[in-house]
Amino acid sequence: MFSNLLAGLLFGTLSVRGAALSVAFVNPALGGGSMLDLAAPPLGEPLNVIISGLSSPAVLTDAGVLNFAQAIGFSTECLGIHIGAPQSANLGDGNGSVNQTVELRQDFGNSALGTCLESLIGGNHFRVFRQNGPSANTGALFLAVSKEEDAEENHTIVPDGYDVGRNEFVASAVGTTSNNGVTYSTVAQNISGLLPVGTAGINHDIAIDGIVTLLTVTIQ
Template structure:
């Protein structure tokens, strides 16, 4: 009996001493992101033509864990003016990205479009007249598991112009999304507080390697999203 009690106390002490032993699935990760290039990846999503779209917004791995899932990110996107594609239909090939996390190139998890104030049907309007949109990639591989979401954000032309990116559309898309995100937003009963920090050194400046030969300013905006 005495030995059994000692074993129970030892087990309880081990659990208390290890913060990972209980609730590991809901704990925040320890870093905001890992630089994909450090693991052989890239800060560009592969457009399939030898060029890429800049991953110009990162939702930090230090954000609330419920934001850093596909469903959670969609709900957050709807809180800042984006939603899923019109009738769930995606035209064109998905883009892959290698986030240097050990998974290699992985296709976008989801693509979200500006919803013009109507999360149910507004993205159909975006598909027609153009607007802001972004592709989502999660950094969750075995060698760099930050949990961060890397976004390739851009503003695009209407369907009559083949959804090409508007002039300066990568920087414009990033800045427009950030303006919508910073501060307090809410959707479906969830309230978010978002802060932003601009980071240089992850992306180059200019047009080299950039799809559509559109110059970028080299800034990546890091968003930290906290559920209230």
Template sequence: MLFTSSAVLFLAAFAVAKPAPSKRAAVAFVDPNTDGGRMLTDADGLDGQAGDLGEPLNVIISGLSSADVLTDAGFLNYAQSIGFSFECLGLHLGGPQSANLGDGNGFVNQTVEYRQDYGDEELGTCLESLIGGNHLRVFRQNGTEANTGALFLAVSQEENVAEGHTIVANGYNLGRNALAATAIAGTTTANGVSYTTVAQNLTTLLPAGTAGVNHDIATDGITTLLTVTIV
């Protein structure tokens, strides 16, 4: 098949005009506060407007972790290695929360929510739904302004179903600490994949106290950065 010279020029111009794929930045994360984001989720649908309340993004899975850990399937497997799994029978009650990670995407709904599985990856989260326990929401930093691939987690301990799954007293700090303690206790394994995790506590991302925090529960201002390596 022959092309005229004008057709060749058109195809060449089209090829040049195609946008280049966005490469993931080789950094642990970018502070959402520096570019219009914040380290609290949006729990009430106000998207950062006055009076907006949210849950602290108190754990970050570093963008320098093993690449597979930062994928949807890879993070689920890692979560299962530290005692979390998909929700009871795959069902989710309640609306998703959103977050603005300062990456250019604005407010985006959580990628997924996982619950403590009490040692049973398939049905253990049904027990968490009944009696309460730890749970987490996942948000990915992947916009064009900060494409780090880091996963920002809102972790908290919650009450049982009779209490409407509200957060327990000091539940944000307790949830974060429980997750981190399990992660760094040694090598963790799920479905034949093993991980080592290194933790670092950061104190410059979240203010301590109750300002903007859902349920008026104070936090200590600590965000735990986890770097996860597949071994």
């Protein structure tokens, strides 16, 4: 109920097309988009974490989200190598379906080479999509977070991996973290009603609980 009310209110503020909005996010469905990305159409993976557009502006840039990710245990892919096609998402902002901005992986405490270990043994990872189109320019970052198997299992998602991945990501983010001289304070709020509950439309036929976690990240 909260999510439906919130999304309706936010979408109603769009009076200047293309102008930046001082809101947390806009529900993609209101602009013809979806809270599922296009992983294997018609199936998708849930955009189960949102970094609020009300976060510190520097967090919402490409460099900023990478630094924040490194502060909470994620980094760029092993040696910069990406295997597999990028996924896309329609965030209902007027841009249509757009490829992920970046994919980041758990680094096991080593931002330089730790993601090579994730690629080998599996772990948490997430894809970033930015809501910045002319009809919903919030700057919010929509994340598809999931925990995956090791290389021998072809990096398929672990059982309950969407919810588990989200929960582990949020647990690492909430509170005070820092990296490269930047200190972050992060608060979380769970929202129901944006995603379905169950397996309908979900890639790998893995059930989800329908919860999206909204993170507001403030630079101290």
